Amino acid sequence: MTGAPLPPGAVIGILGGGQLGRMSALAAARLGYACHVYAPDDDSPGMQVAAHRTVAAYEDRDALARFAASVAVVTFEFENVPAAALEALSGLVACRPGLAALATCQDRVAEKAFLGRISVPVAPWRAVETEADLAAAVAALGLPAVLKTTRLGYDGRGQAVLRTPEDLAPAFARLAPKPLVLEAFVPFAAEISAIAARGADGTVAVFDPAENRHAHHILDLSFAPARVPAAVAAAARAHVAAVAEGLDLVGVVALEMFLLPDGTLLGNEIAPRPHNSGHWTMDACAASQFEQHIRAVAGLPLAPATRHHDAVMKNLIGPEGMAAWPRLLAAPGVVPHLYGKAQARAGRKMGHATRLLAPGTLAAAPESDVLAGLL
Ligand SMILES: Nc1ncnc2c1ncn2[C@@H]1O[C@H](COP(=O)(O)OP(=O)(O)O)[C@@H](O)[C@H]1O
Ligand SMILES: [Mg+2]
Numbered sequence: 001m002t003g004a005p006l007p008p009g010a011v012i013g014i015l016g017g018g019q020l021g022r023m024s025a026l027a028a029a030r031l032g033y034a035c036h037v038y039a040p041d042d043d044s045p046g047m048q049v050a051a052h053r054t055v056a057a058y059e060d061r062d063a064l065a066r067f068a069a070s071v072a073v074v075t076f077e078f079e080n081v082p083a084a085a086l087e088a089l090s091g092l093v094a095c096r097p098g099l100a101a102l103a104t105c106q107d108r109v110a111e112k113a114f115l116g117r118i119s120v121p122v123a124p125w126r127a128v129e130t131e132a133d134l135a136a137a138v139a140a141l142g143l144p145a146v147l148k149t150t151r152l153g154y155d156g157r158g159q160a161v162l163r164t165p166e167d168l169a170p171a172f173a174r175l176a177p178k179p180l181v182l183e184a185f186v187p188f189a190a191e192i193s194a195i196a197a198r199g200a201d202g203t204v205a206v207f208d209p210a211e212n213r214h215a216h217h218i219l220d221l222s223f224a225p226a227r228v229p230a231a232v233a234a235a236a237r238a239h240v241a242a243v244a245e246g247l248d249l250v251g252v253v254a255l256e257m258f259l260l261p262d263g264t265l266l267g268n269e270i271a272p273r274p275h276n277s278g279h280w281t282m283d284a285c286a287a288s289q290f291e292q293h294i295r296a297v298a299g300l301p302l303a304p305a306t307r308h309h310d311a312v313m314k315n316l317i318g319p320e321g322m323a324a325w326p327r328l329l330a331a332p333g334v335v336p337h338l339y340g341k342a343q344a345r346a347g348r349k350m351g352h353a354t355r356l357l358a359p360g361t362l363a364a365a366p367e368s369d370v371l372a373g374l375l
Helices: 019-030 061-070 083-090 099-105 108-117 131-141 165-174 230-246 289-297 318-323 325-330 367-371
Strands: 011-015 034-039 052-055 073-076 125-128 145-149 159-162 180-184 190-198 204-206 210-215 218-224 251-259 265-271 310-317 334-338 349-357
Touching: 011 019, 011 061, 011 083, 019 034, 019 289, 034 061, 052 061, 061 083, 073 083, 073 289, 083 099, 099 108, 099 265, 108 180, 108 230, 108 265, 125 131, 131 145, 131 165, 131 180, 159 165, 190 230, 190 289, 204 230, 230 251, 230 265, 251 289, 310 318, 310 325, 310 367, 318 325, 318 349, 325 334, 349 367
Parallel strands: 011 034, 011 073, 034 052
Antiparallel strands: 125 180, 145 159, 145 180, 190 204, 190 210, 190 251, 210 218, 218 310, 251 265, 310 349, 334 349
8 A cells, every 4th residue: 555544445454353353343444444354263253343254264375365455454453363474465465563563572582672672671581492491591580480482372371480490390391382481570569551553654642551450361450541650651651652663563552561669660562453451442532542553554644542531441251251241231431342252251351341430530549439330
């Protein structure tokens, strides 16, 4: 595509059929675009709301070529799309974000090296390919430490906390695919994340950082804005803006960070796509992270990333999440969202609900009040 914005009615291709693609497609529809979702599974959350669908493997070169010919631009909704698929498409159609940004974020070692290059601090780490590497890494970093696959991890899958020397061998044997990376365990005071949108013209708009709480390694709650000192919020914004610029990314990108008790932020993970910790932007901002993503991908100007309410987002996970649905539908001030997944398996993200609060009230309110009606 040229530098000109996509005209109304143009078709945006989305690799991946999950809820992030679904919410991106809904945002695209509101801006007058149609989406073509490409995913291996039929009846995926994204397919359900897409104007056009391709059900095919990411390795299917013919299907990828037909897909490329049918869209004006391609984006992806999760970073575990095989890089080879994006590489094949890159020769045929504009891809936003591009292959280099995807490749950096698919590999924890490349990701940490990149964060180092752009001066975002990270926890001490070592690459681990063999058991001998692991022993040396533990000798250098100490215990506890967290051993992770470099690729394909999500929601805490593909990682193990090492607490004693006896934990090393079983964790090394279990974790796949190899290679691995060992990180020092971070005694964080809080986890926060920030999301930046970067337009095709290089303009950057950053949402307020959110404070995240996980249950069983899956995001459970996000509080926006994060209840942190202004200097910490400013540093978080600067870090994610540096990530967006350093990756030369067109789209949105999330940076997960650990906040240490002394106020230092350490970068943890980069997601070059809309992020679960930004779902509150759908209801608490005029333009959500999904709209910003579509604006960027389509070459439109970004919207201001301003927030008109404070917000708390609760993920609806598995059967328990679905059991809360009728109550959340009826709760005042709570905006419910479901992703259209048929089976409520344990650990599966089924939807989310966002409680809106008057701007400026979250920081001072007791948490029990803030969570009333959500839990
Ligand atoms: N080095 C670490 N020290 C302490 N906690 C960690 C560390 N790495 C990960 N965690 C915890 O595990 C969660 C998931 O890890 P993360 O690296 O973000 O992988 P993913 O989100 O892909 O599963 C983090 O949000 C954090 O709660
Ligand atoms: Mg993470």
